[in-house]
Amino acid sequence: MTNEEIKAETKKIDLIYQALKWSPMIVLVGPRLLNGVHGGDIVMAIFAFFLCGISNRLLAQPVANAMFKRLTKRMLDDLSRGQPVASRYSWWNPRPGAMIITGDDRIGLVHTCTDYQQIEITPDQILKASVEVETTTTAKTKTSGSPMIGFMGSSGIGGGWSFGRRSTTTYHHRHDYIVEIMWQTGRNSHPHCAVISAGDRTTAESMAGIVNRMMGQAPLRQVGASGPAIEDGPAASALALPLTRS
Numbered sequence: 001m002t003n004e005e006i007k008a009e010t011k012k013i014d015l016i017y018q019a020l021k022w023s024p025m026i027v028l029v030g031p032r033l034l035n036g037v038h039g040g041d042i043v044m045a046i047f048a049f050f051l052c053g054i055s056n057r058l059l060a061q062p063v064a065n066a067m068f069k070r071l072t073k074r075m076l077d078d079l080s081r082g083q084p085v086a087s088r089y090s091w092w093n094p095r096p097g098a099m100i101i102t103g104d105d106r107i108g109l110v111h112t113c114t115d116y117q118q119i120e121i122t123p124d125q126i127l128k129a130s131v132e133v134e135t136t137t138t139a140k141t142k143t144s145g146s147p148m149i150g151f152m153g154s155s156g157i158g159g160g161w162s163f164g165r166r167s168t169t170t171y172h173h174r175h176d177y178i179v180e181i182m183w184q185t186g187r188n189s190h191p192h193c194a195v196i197s198a199g200d201r202t203t204a205e206s207m208a209g210i211v212n213r214m215m216g217q218a219p220l221r222q223v224g225a226s227g228p229a230i231e232d233g234p235a236a237s238a239l240a241l242p243l244t245r246s
């Protein structure tokens with residue numbers, strides 16, 4: 001696939017995702033707006049907005065993920081064609097991409113930072129590979145109380161909540177591991193950086209470990225836009241088992 005074909009396919013998937021996500025709003029509220037806004041339309045809009053959340057979770061996201069998965073598989077197959085592949089990686093969050101590491105220590109990459117064009121990175125061009133973690137925390141609060149008889153009126157018995165209400169908050173943490181690979185094509189050229197969504201910690205450490213091992217075996221490495229070339233030392237990270245993530 002050419003980079004223009006990848007960008008066109010990505011745009012098409014984004015449009016399909018948005019259409020599926022907001023389909024309840026379009027179907028339920030759209031026709032009513034053509035006839036003017038009435039009081040009941042606000043209630044319908046709130047109901048449609050609630051349905052959009054369900055549609056996003058049960059329909060839009062699964063369909064988009066499946067389409068992105070097929071796209072990244074094609075990108076990975078194109079990148080691997082004719083290469084002695086040792087490890088393969090692909091991802092689609094937040095944007096699709098693919099990377100291979102060959103048996104003769106070269107990196108093939110298709111990424112947003114390359115404008116979806118296939119590039120090759122050699123060990124002497126690598127500056128570093130590091131693992132970062134993004135943590136998303138969500139809180140869910142539950143409030144409980146003891147029912148009591150509050151008052152007696154002509155309309156019957158009233159009710160309420162006691163002053164002994166108790167709130168319990170549960171925190172959920174989600175960790176997303178990313179790998180940052182920096183490289184430099186020339187001694188005085190601008191460094192490039194690819195941010196790759198590795199998902200789990202094992203895959204991230206495996207990927208970064210392999211890249212750093214490649215850098216450690218390179219005879220020379222550039223260190224900055226104007227710095228001299230120096231002999232490279234041992235790899236900064238220990239080599240992890242090469243896992244394939246397709």
